[in-house]
Amino acid sequence: MDLKTIYLGYLAALNERRFGDLDDFVHAEVTYNGEVLTRQQYAAMIDGDSQAIPDLRFDPQLLTTDGDLVACRLWFDCTPARPFFGHPPTGERISFAENVFYRFREGRIEEVWSLIDRESVARQLGQG
Amino acid sequence: MDLKTIYLGYLAALNERRFGDLDDFVHAEVTYNGEVLTRQQYAAMIDGDSQAIPDLRFDPQLLTTDGDLVACRLWFDCTPARPFFGHPPTGERISFAENVFYRFREGRIEEVWSLIDRESVARQLGQG
Numbered sequence: 001m002d003l004k005t006i007y008l009g010y011l012a013a014l015n016e017r018r019f020g021d022l023d024d025f026v027h028a029e030v031t032y033n034g035e036v037l038t039r040q041q042y043a044a045m046i047d048g049d050s051q052a053i054p055d056l057r058f059d060p061q062l063l064t065t066d067g068d069l070v071a072c073r074l075w076f077d078c079t080p081a082r083p084f085f086g087h088p089p090t091g092e093r094i095s096f097a098e099n100v101f102y103r104f105r106e107g108r109i110e111e112v113w114s115l116i117d118r119e120s121v122a123r124q125l126g127q128g
Numbered sequence: 129m130d131l132k133t134i135y136l137g138y139l140a141a142l143n144e145r146r147f148g149d150l151d152d153f154v155h156a157e158v159t160y161n162g163e164v165l166t167r168q169q170y171a172a173m174i175d176g177d178s179q180a181i182p183d184l185r186f187d188p189q190l191l192t193t194d195g196d197l198v199a200c201r202l203w204f205d206c207t208p209a210r211p212f213f214g215h216p217p218t219g220e221r222i223s224f225a226e227n228v229f230y231r232f233r234e235g236r237i238e239e240v241w242s243l244i245d246r247e248s249v250a251r252q253l254g255q256g
Contacts, residue, residue, distance in 0.1 A: 062229050062241065064199045066192035071199030073229050073241055099227035099243045101190050101201050113190065113201055115227045115243040 003065040006107055007072070011058045017050060019043040024108070031111040052082040061097070068105065074098040080125070085118055087125035094124040131193040134235055135200070139186045145178060147171040152236070159239040180210040189225070196233065202226040208253070213246055215253035222252040 010025040026039045037045070050056045055078045062073040076096050080089040100114040138153040154167045165173070178184045183206045190201040204224050208217040224245045231239040 062197060062199075062231075064192045064194035064197045064229075066194055069190060069192045071190075071192045071227075071229070097241070097243065099199075099229065099241065101192075101199070101227065103190075113225070113227065115225065115245055117243055119246055 001107070003068075003070055003104060003107075004063065006104070007063070007065070007070045007102070008060070010109070011060060014046060014050075014058050017047075019047055027105065027108050027110045030109055033112065033114055049084075052084050053078045053080045055079055068103055070102040070104065072100055072102075074100060084125070085121055087122060087127050090125055092124070094121060096120045096124070129235070131196075131198055131232060131235075132191065134232070135191070135193070135198045135230070136188070138237070139188060142174060142178075142186050145175075147175055155233065155236050155238045158237055161240065161242060177212075180212050181206045181208045183207055196231055198230040198232065200228055200230075202228060212253070213249055215250060215255050218253055220252070222249060224248045224252070 006025070010022075013019075013021040013025060022039055022043050026042060028039055030037055030039060030042050032042060032045075056076065057078065059075045059077070060072050061075040064071045074097065076098070077093065078095075079091070079093050080087075082089060096117045097120075098114060098116045100112060102109050103111040134153070138150075141147075141149040141153060150167055150171050154170060156167055158165055158167060158170050160170060160173075184204065185206065187203045187205070188200050189203040192199045202225065204226070205221065206223075207219070207221050208215075210217060225248075226242055226244045228240060228242040230237050
């Protein structure tokens with residue numbers, strides 16, 4: 001299976017909250033922005049975001065793959081229900097981007113370099 | 129010439145401050161994070177950053193190309209000499225990432241989606 005198909009399968013698992021399926025997509029240890037996490041810690045991080053934002057949906061706006069690398073600009077259009085990045089929810093819909101790179105090994109993610117537009121999130125939640 | 133080679137030529141032009149050469153790499157109008165700029169405005173933005181940070185150097189840490197898209201994680205290790213993102217310089221060296229996507233058309237950049245780790249910059253400049 002090509003990396004683009006695998007990656008879209010990974011996003012589908014996140015969007016359907018099938019965190020148990022991350023076994024198929026993520027190594028037992030994954031380095032996220034320089035920090036080594038177990039797959040369980042990685043899943044818990046994303047689960048935490050989806051608890052804060054029940055309608056969180058990972059939408060790949062731009063997607064490139066090259067060798068073992070995947071690069072994606074994810075677009076989020078959602079309504080936080082609990083504090084997100086420390087900002088209390090307003091009840092209003094917000095939208096923001098994440099530009100993220102992944103290095104795969106043997107078809108599973110082993111390293112992630114993510115930048116989220118936190119400034120835009122803060123501004124939309126009235127704290128920018 | 130393949131897109132990777134063109135893109136590395138673009139970074140070399142930036143690193144050598146050959147902003148006149150951007151004619152070869154950037155369309156007359158370029159959309160940067162949703163805002164339409166002339167090539168001159170785009171060059172002036174990067175020139176402004178390099179005035180604030182004389183040793184600013186664009187180092188491609190991760191680079192993928194796919195169709196008309198380039199995705200790059202740029203790494204900066206530099207010493208601001210003037211305010212950067214509104215933060216006064218400390219005289220200390222800082223390092224930070226930019227995760228950026230470009231859409232090329234006929235070998236030149238026509239759209240850019242950039243996220244810079246502004247939180248890390250603010251933290252290192254003592255304002256995080």
